[in-house]
Amino acid sequence: MISGKRRRVRAIFDDTFHRLARSEGDVIELLVKAVENIKPLCEVEKVKIAGTTYDVPSFVGRDRQQSLAIRWILEGAEEGRISKSTSLEKSSFEEIVDAYRQRGIAHMKRKNLHRLASVKRRFAHFRWPTRTGIKIFSWIATEVRYNLNCREHDPTFRSFRHAKMDAEKNSSPSGGDFR
Secondary structure, three states: OOOOOHHHHHHHHHHHHHHHHHHOOOHHHHHHHHHHHHOOOEEEEEEEEOOEEEEEEEEOOHHHHHHHHHHHHHHHHHHHOOOOOOOHHHHHHHHHHHHHOOOHHHHHHHHHHHHHHHHHHHHHHHOOOOOHHHHHHHHHHHHHHHHHOHHHHOOOOOOHHHHHHHHHHHOOOOOOOOO
């Protein structure tokens, strides 16, 4: 999609948008929602302080959020092509739908970036003179921890300990089974 191949890119995205219109409905709404789901809140920058380089999390501006999201969707479409026999139109269609449903390669890139920022949040004080940034990164860390440990927060998940407690609670006091 580089080297001035504008007609080829236009044909690819025309076909992609036709596929989206046939399967999902409103193309513009779907594309906007897909980009919104992929936009990163923060990123990690390298900052050199006293001869040591630190990975410091920082906020991402609105324009950079949008450009990163679109770039990740396009990269995901390129990576999603298993072989050259899979068309770029089909792979970009699948990546946009996956981004809309918060799945896929682009969503994993966003999740990995947020995870890295939450791990490096201890260096956030190199970027902000106040504790506001640290509070926001602790919120991001909570979101990442929730996504990583979704089994703990899932009300339908029952651990072995809970199952054992339920079995003890429901057992009859005499120990026998009366029918």
